Amino acid sequence: MSRTINTKSEPTVFGDDMAVGDHEKGTAANGYASSLLSNNLSFGKEEIFTLESLDPALNAKMHLVNNAIDEIGWTGYHYKLFVLNGFGYAVDSLLLLLQSIIQGQVNLQFDPPFKAGLTMALYIGLLLGALFWGLTADVIGRKWAFNVSLLICSVFTIVAGAAPTYNSLAFFIALSAFGGGGNLILDTTVFLEYLPSSKQWLLTLLACWWGIGQMVAGLIAWPFMSDYSCPATGLCNNSNNMGWRYLMYTCGALVFLMSIARVTVIRLKETPKYCLGQNEDDKVAETLQWMATKYNRPCSLTADQLRACGQVRTSTGAKGKLSISEFTIHWKGLFLTRKLAISTCLIWFSWTLIGLAYPLYNVFLPTYLATRGAQTGDSSNYTTWRNYAIVNMCGVWGPVLAGFLCNLKLLGRRGTMVIGALVTMVFFFAYTQVRTGAQNLGFNCAISFCLNIYYGTLYAYTPEVLPSAHRATGNGISVSFNRIMGTISAVVGVYANTSTPVPIYICAALYIVMAIVAAAFPFEPYGKRSA
Numbered sequence: 001m002s003r004t005i006n007t008k009s010e011p012t013v014f015g016d017d018m019a020v021g022d023h024e025k026g027t028a029a030n031g032y033a034s035s036l037l038s039n040n041l042s043f044g045k046e047e048i049f050t051l052e053s054l055d056p057a058l059n060a061k062m063h064l065v066n067n068a069i070d071e072i073g074w075t076g077y078h079y080k081l082f083v084l085n086g087f088g089y090a091v092d093s094l095l096l097l098l099q100s101i102i103q104g105q106v107n108l109q110f111d112p113p114f115k116a117g118l119t120m121a122l123y124i125g126l127l128l129g130a131l132f133w134g135l136t137a138d139v140i141g142r143k144w145a146f147n148v149s150l151l152i153c154s155v156f157t158i159v160a161g162a163a164p165t166y167n168s169l170a171f172f173i174a175l176s177a178f179g180g181g182g183n184l185i186l187d188t189t190v191f192l193e194y195l196p197s198s199k200q201w202l203l204t205l206l207a208c209w210w211g212i213g214q215m216v217a218g219l220i221a222w223p224f225m226s227d228y229s230c231p232a233t234g235l236c237n238n239s240n241n242m243g244w245r246y247l248m249y250t251c252g253a254l255v256f257l258m259s260i261a262r263v264t265v266i267r268l269k270e271t272p273k274y275c276l277g278q279n280e281d282d283k284v285a286e287t288l289q290w291m292a293t294k295y296n297r298p299c300s301l302t303a304d305q306l307r308a309c310g311q312v313r314t315s316t317g318a319k320g321k322l323s324i325s326e327f328t329i330h331w332k333g334l335f336l337t338r339k340l341a342i343s344t345c346l347i348w349f350s351w352t353l354i355g356l357a358y359p360l361y362n363v364f365l366p367t368y369l370a371t372r373g374a375q376t377g378d379s380s381n382y383t384t385w386r387n388y389a390i391v392n393m394c395g396v397w398g399p400v401l402a403g404f405l406c407n408l409k410l411l412g413r414r415g416t417m418v419i420g421a422l423v424t425m426v427f428f429f430a431y432t433q434v435r436t437g438a439q440n441l442g443f444n445c446a447i448s449f450c451l452n453i454y455y456g457t458l459y460a461y462t463p464e465v466l467p468s469a470h471r472a473t474g475n476g477i478s479v480s481f482n483r484i485m486g487t488i489s490a491v492v493g494v495y496a497n498t499s500t501p502v503p504i505y506i507c508a509a510l511y512i513v514m515a516i517v518a519a520a521f522p523f524e525p526y527g528k529r530s531a
Contacts, residue, residue, distance in 0.1 A: 046528055046529070047062060047063065047066065047528060047529050047530070047531040048464065048465055048523055048525050048528040048529065048530060048531055055312060055313050056309075056310070057309045057310035057311055057312050057313070058276070058277070058312045058313065058469070059531075060309040060310075061276050061281075061284075061306050061309045061312065062273070062276065062468070062531050064301060064305060064306060064309070065272050065273060065276055065284060065288070065301070065306075066197065066529045066530075067301070068288050068299055068300070068301035069194070069195070069196050069197075069272070069288070070196045070197055070198070070529075071292075071297070071298055071299055071300065071301075072196070072288065072291055072292050072295070072297045072298070072299050073196050073198075073297060074196055074198075074199055075291060075294075075295040075297065076295060077194070077266070077291055077294070077295065078194060078195065078199070080265055080266045081190065081191050081194060081266070082191065082202065082206065084261060084262050084265060084266055085187040085188075085190055085191045085206060086187070086206055086208075086209030086212070087150060087209070087258040087261070087262065088149070088150065088180075088183035088184070088186065088187035088209075089183065089184065089187055089206060089207060089209035089210045089212075089213065089459075090209045090210065090212050090213030090216065090258075091150060091153055091180050091183055091213060091255050091258065092180050092183045092184055092210070092213065093210045093211070093213035093214045093217070094213040094214070094216060094217045094251060094255070095122065095126075095153065095157070095176060095177055095180050096122070096126075097213075097214055097217040097218070097392075098157070098217055098247065098248065098251060099118045099119060099121075099122045099173055100119070101217065101221045101225065101244070101247065101388075102118070102225075102244035102247060102248070103115075103116070103118050103119065105225070105229050105230065105236075105241055105243060105244045106118065106166065106169065106244055108230055108232065108236040108241065109230070109236045109237060109238075109241050110165065110166035110169075112166045114494070115494055116490040116491065116494045117166065117170050118169065118170055118173055119359075119486075119487075119489075119490035120170075120487060120490050120491075121170035121171070121173045121174040121177070122173055122174065122177045122486075123177070123483050123484075123486040123487040123490060124174055124177075124483075124487060125173065125174035125175060125176065125177025125178040125181060126177045126178075126180070126181040126479075126483045126486070127181065127480055127483035127484060127487065128178050128181060129177060129178040129179065129180060129181015129182050130181045130182060130184075130185060130476050130477075130479040130480045130482075130483055131181075131476055131477075131480050132178070132181070132182065133145050133149065133181060133182020133185055133186060133472075133476065134182060134185045134472050134473055134475055134476015134477065134479065134480070135327055135330070135472070135473055135476055137182070137185065137186060137189065137472035137473075137476070138274075138330050138469065138470060138471070138472045138473045139326055139327070139330075141270050141274055142186055142189060142190050142193075142268075142270065142271055142274055142472065143268050143269070143270045143271075145182055145186050146186055146190055146262065146268050147262060147263050147268065148179075149179050149180060149182055149183060149186065150179070150180070150183075150255055150256075150258050150259035150262060151179070151256070151259040152175070152176070152178070152179025152180075153176050153179040153180040153255050153259070154252050154253070154255035154256035154258075154259050155176075155179075155252075155256070156172050156173075156175040156176035156179065157172075157176045157248055157251060157252035157255060158248065158249060158252030158253065158256070159172050159252075160172035160173050160176060160248050160252075161244075161245045161246075161247075161248030161249045161252060162245070181479075181483070182476070184459065184475075184479050185472055185475040185476045185479055186472070187206070188203060188206065188459060188460065188462070188463045188475065189271075189463050189471050189472050189475060190268070190271055191203060191206060192460075192463050192464065192471075192530055193271035193272065193273040193274065193468065193471075193530075194271060194272075195530075197528075197529040197530075200460075200464065200525065200529070200530065201403050201406055201407035201460075202403065203459075203460035203463070203464065204399060204402050204403045204406050204413070204416075204456050204457050204459070204460040205399055205400060205402075205403030205456075206399070206456075206459070206460070207398075207399035207402070207452065207455065207456030207457075207459045207460065208396055208397070208398075208399040208400050208403075208456070210395075210399065210452065210455070210456065210459075211392065211393075211395035211396030211397070211398065211399065211448075211452055212396055214392035214395050214396075214448075215389070215392045215393045215395070215396055216251075216254070217251065217392065218385070218388045218389035218390075218391070218392040218393070219389045219393075220247055220250055220251060221247055221385055221388065221389070222385040222386055222388070222389045224243040224244075224246045224247045224250075225243045225244070225247065225381060225385050226243075226381045226382045226385050226386075227243065228240075228241070228242045228243030228246060229241060229243045229244070229381060269287045269290070270283065270287070272284045272287050272288055273468040274468070275287070276306075276312065276468070277312060277468060277469035278312075279311055279312050281303045281306035281307050282303045284301075284303070284306060285301055285302055285303040285306060286303075288301055289301070327473075330469070330470045330473040331470075331473065333467060333469060333470035333473070334466070334467075334470050334473065334474045334477075336467070339522050339523075340467075342522055343465055343521060343522050343523055344466075344474060346517055346520060346521055346522075347461075347462055347465070347466075347474075347478055347521075348477060348478055348481050349517060350458060350514060350517050350518065351458070351462075351478040351479065351481045351482045352481040352482065352484075352485055353485075353510050353513055353514050353517070354454070354455065354458065354482065354510075354514060355481060355482030355483065355484065355485030355486050355489075356485040356486075356488065356489055356510060357506075357507045357510040357511060357514070358451070358455070358486075359485070359486045359489035359490070360489050360492065360503045360506060360507050383437075387440075387441050387444070390441060390445065391441070391444045391445055391448050392448065394444075394445035394446075394448045394449045395448035395449060395451070395452045396452075397449055397452075398420075398448070398449045398450060398451065398452025398453045398455075398456060399452050399453070399455075399456030399457075401449075401453055402416055402420065402452070402453040402454075402456045402457045403456075405419065405453070406457055406460070406526070407526070409526060409527070412524045412525070412526035413457055413460070413461045413464070413521075413524060413525050413526060414461075414518050414519060414521050414524055416453065416454075416457045417454050417457045417458060417461065417514070417515070417518035418515045418518045418519050419453065420450060420451070420452075420453030420454030420455075420457060421454045421511045421512070421514040421515035421518060422511070422512070422515045423450045423453070424447060424450040424451045424453075424454060424511050425508045425509075425511040425512055425515070427443060427446045427447045427450055428447060428504050428505075428507050428508035428511065429504075429505070429508050430443060431443045431444070431447065431504055432504050432505065454511070454514065454518075458518075461521070461525065462474070462475055462478055463475050463530070464525040464530050465521075465523045465525060467531055468530070468531060
């Protein structure tokens with residue numbers, strides 16, 4: 001087959017601050033690596049950043065693997081990954097909304113002293129899950145977490161539906177959340193590390209599954225919570241308040257089917273870029289050659305080519321994989337250069353901001369809907385949960401538009417996030433002036449749509465600009481900051497009056513800051529390949 005010769009030297013996107021050593025420190029293997037970069041198959045795209053001065057072998061191998069993935073192109077394997085990784089997105093949002101949907105009726109039945117206990121339990125479970133799955137995925141791989149996380153979610157969601165007490169319910173919700181805590185981390189990481197560069201925008205589109213999870217939760221809740229919920233006053237027990245239990249059983253069973261599909265529809269192989277960081281050159285070549293053979297695509301990469309680049313400075317510490325030194329290596333890997341350090345900190349700050357803004361709006365959305373309905377003369381269960389379902393259906397399409405916008409050269413990922421944050425802010429301010437039921441529903445639909453433009457793009461941007469060897473760690477810490485703020489929002493929801501416009505104004509102000517931070521991100525992934 002014909003090959004395009006790339007005679008340009010690989011630019012260092014980081015700039016001069018990448019140069020932590022001089023070229024005299026190179027080896028013969030590194031010289032061969034440079035030769036491969038200039039004479040091997042090239043698709044006219046550079047990596048988002050290079051690590052030539054820090055790890056020449058990894059830099060050269062990453063370029064070869066990206067070339068091989070681009071050479072293979074989009075296949076049926078990627079279609080399956082899009083759906084099965086999307087399940088993880090859907091389950092994460094479904095879990096988040098389940099507890100907010102059932103919390104009111106659960107409080108009526110059990111009358112707990114702390115009314116936001118379920119929210120606290122959920123976010124603590126999500127926090128621990130994000131840290132556990134994120135940190136371990138860079139140490140022992142992505143595959144096993146992909147296969148078992150949804151199964152853990154499904155089992156404990158079903159068990160939570162049968163909980164006899166409030167404390168047991170909170171405990172099982174926390175366990176379910178722990179299982180799903182790594183979904184946002186692993187799903188984007190696995191999908192990205194198999195994606196050809198021309199399709200990286202699909203990582204943003206993947207977030208539409210987040211909206212699908214919300215939609216499913218809202219649609220299932222509509223009949224159950226409307227017809228099987230006890231009144232706000234009077235007796236409330238299992239005999240007249242089974243709606244929330246039916247909801248948990250149904251959603252748990254649905255997640256169980258998703259978990260079965262993950263291990264039957266596709267038998268996930270460990271991602272090539274993870275194996276690359278572990279010096280498993282044979283496995284990298286074997287996986288890509290397998291994909292090329294299965295889908296009748298060309299692939300010129302061989303294990304010998306990878307070995308000729310030299311040994312990657314493996315991330316495994318002297319004390320073994322499961323050690324403090326190993327996790328320290330991955331932490332430090334997120335701050336290798338000044339520019340990468342700035343990028344990492346800004347990403348974490350963005351996740352922290354939206355971790356407060358999103359729950360303040362979305363977790364307490366049923367309260368907003370109910371109180372606004374009361375002002376317009378309609379606060380029935382049926383209308384509240386009907387509107388809830390409609391609003392979440394609108395949220396599905398935000399990431400669809402974001403996927404289109406982020407693939408425009410004029411905007412890229414950063415411009416898309418700026419637009420999403422600013423438009424969301426406008427609708428937040430406008431929402432405080434709602435006076436009718438139609439306005440209430442319309443503005444909530446607009447907010448749900450625009451908010452997911454920003455959220456969906458941030459989901460995709462985060463793993464794109466993190467180095468592959470430390471991607472899950474950086475992503476896990478990002479999501480952890482988000483969960484910490486979600487826990488704080490639960491406390492705010494208890495002691496603040498969520499029926500007033502004040503939380504809306506706070507959310508709007510936070511989105512202004514998010515837009516500024518997005519504009520300040522140092523890397524733009526458009527037109528480049530993940531490293």
